[in-house]
Amino acid sequence: MSILITGANRGIGQALRLAYQEAGQDVTGTMRTAPAEGYVQLDVADPASQAALGRHWGDRSLDLLICNAGIYPDKGQKLETGYPAEMWAEAMATNVTGVFLTVQTMLPALRRAKGAKIAIISSQMASDARAPGGSYIYRASKAAALNLGRNLAKDLQADGISVGIYHPGWVRTDMGGRMADVSVEEAAAGLIARFAALSPVTTGAFEAFDGEAMAY
Numbered sequence: 001m002s003i004l005i006t007g008a009n010r011g012i013g014q015a016l017r018l019a020y021q022e023a024g025q026d027v028t029g030t031m032r033t034a035p036a037e038g039y040v041q042l043d044v045a046d047p048a049s050q051a052a053l054g055r056h057w058g059d060r061s062l063d064l065l066i067c068n069a070g071i072y073p074d075k076g077q078k079l080e081t082g083y084p085a086e087m088w089a090e091a092m093a094t095n096v097t098g099v100f101l102t103v104q105t106m107l108p109a110l111r112r113a114k115g116a117k118i119a120i121i122s123s124q125m126a127s128d129a130r131a132p133g134g135s136y137i138y139r140a141s142k143a144a145a146l147n148l149g150r151n152l153a154k155d156l157q158a159d160g161i162s163v164g165i166y167h168p169g170w171v172r173t174d175m176g177g178r179m180a181d182v183s184v185e186e187a188a189a190g191l192i193a194r195f196a197a198l199s200p201v202t203t204g205a206f207e208a209f210d211g212e213a214m215a216y
Contacts, residue, residue, distance in 0.1 A: 001025050001026065001063045001064060002025075002026045002027075002028075002060065002061060002062050002063045002064070002113070003020055003025055003026065003027040003028065003062075003063065003064045003065075003066065004027075004028050004029075004030070004057075004062055004064070004065050004066065004106065005017050005020075005027065005028070005029045005030070005066040005068055006029075006030045006042060006044055006066065006067055006068050006069035006098075006102055007030065007031070007032075007044075007068045007069030007070065008029025008030060008031065008039065008068065009029065009031035009036065009039060011184060012068060012121065012168050012184055012187055012188060012191070013029065013066075013068040013069070014029070014184075015184040015185055015187065015188035016066060016068065016188045016191065016192065017029040018188075019185075019188045019189065019192060020192070028040055030042035030044075030053070030069070032044075032069070040053060040056055042069075042102075044067075044069045044094060044097075044098030044099070044101060044102055045093035045094050045097055045098045045101070047101065050101045050102065050104075050105045051105070053102075053105055053106075054105045054106075054108075057106065057109055059112075060109060060112075061109055061110075061112035061113040061116075062106055062109035062110050062112070062113055062116060063113045063115075063116055063117065064116070064117045064118075064119065064195060065102065065103065065106050065110060065116075065117070065118045065119070066119045066121070066195070067098075067099045067102055067103070067118065067119065067120045067121060067145075068121045069094065069098060069102075070094060070095045070098075070121065070141075070142075070145075071090070071091055071094050071095065072091075072135075072138045073087050073090060073091050073137060073138070074087060074091070074135055074136065074137040074138055075135070075138075077134075077135075077136075077137075079134075079136075083136055083137055087137055088137050091137045091138065091141045092137075092140075092141055092144070094141075095138075095141035095142060095144070095145055096141055096144040096145055096148060099120055099145055099148060099149075100148060103118060103152060110159075110161055111159055111161070114160070115160055115161075115162070115200075116159075116160070116161045116162075117161065117162045117163070117164070117195060117198050118149075118152065118156070118161060118162070118163045118164070119163075119164050119166060119191070119194075119195050119198070120145055120146075120148070120149040120163065120164070120165045120166065121166055121168055121191075122142045122143075122145045122146045122149070122165045122166060122167060122206070123138075123142040123167050123168075124167040124208070124214060125138060125139045125142050125143075126139065126142035126143040126145065126146040126165075126167075126206075127143075127146075127206075127214055127215050127216060128143070128215070128216065129215035129216070130215070145165070146165050146206060146216070149163050149164070149165035149204070149206075150163075150165065150204050150206075150216075153203040153204035154204065156203075157200065157203060160200065162198045162199055162200050162202070162203040163198075163203050163204060164194065164195065164198040164202065164203070164204075164205050164206075164207065165204075165205070165206045165207075166191060166194055166206075166207055166208070166209065167206075167207070167208040167209065167214050168182075168187045168190075168191060168208075168209050169181075169182035169186070169187045169190070169208065169209045169210070170182055182209070186209075187209050190208075190209030190210050190211070191209045193211075194207055194209065194211065
């Protein structure tokens with residue numbers, strides 16, 4: 001199985017890459033900066049970088065695209081004085097536009113595979129049912145990624161491509177912090193099981209890493 005994971009040089013993306021590697025899968029990870037060995041450079045929000053990824057991939061097929069790259073820039077921002085426009089622009093470019101551009105870039109490769117899958121890492125913070133306030137930029141961007149995934153699921157059904165949207169849990173990463181209750185290994189194992197279960201029957205589903213159905 002051929003797999004591409006964006007933002008795979010740290011956190012959940014790195015854990016997913018390592019787990020798939022250990023399972024003997026053909027996995028490629030991307031990172032934004034100059035790539036280390038085994039990685040491909042990709043700034044998901046940059047069309048030129050996306051074009052370079054497309055050229056690098058060539059005419060190979062792709063079984064599973066995991067759109068994991070994302071940022072959470074607005075921790076600790078104050079409603080009265082925070083959340084500057086440039087912070088909104090950067091987060092939306094990475095967390096939403098970046099997902100769309102990556103799917104668009106890899107669509108020919110996905111169409112070449114039989115029963116290809118797209119996994120979009122969103123968050124429970126995308127849910128309208130979970131709205132305790134704060135983190136406006138991150139919440140809005142992840143809600144947009146959820147909406148994007150739901151619509152892609154509809155449009156790609158005819159191609160036999162299934163799309164799932166996932167909450168990885170509150171994970172102990174640089175983004176999640178030390179107080180989070182899920183290890184990256186546990187999150188990765190759960191997500192891999194969810195990706196394996198994704199099918200045309202469940203396309204468009206919004207699920208947690210442990211299989212819990214998430215409210216939209």
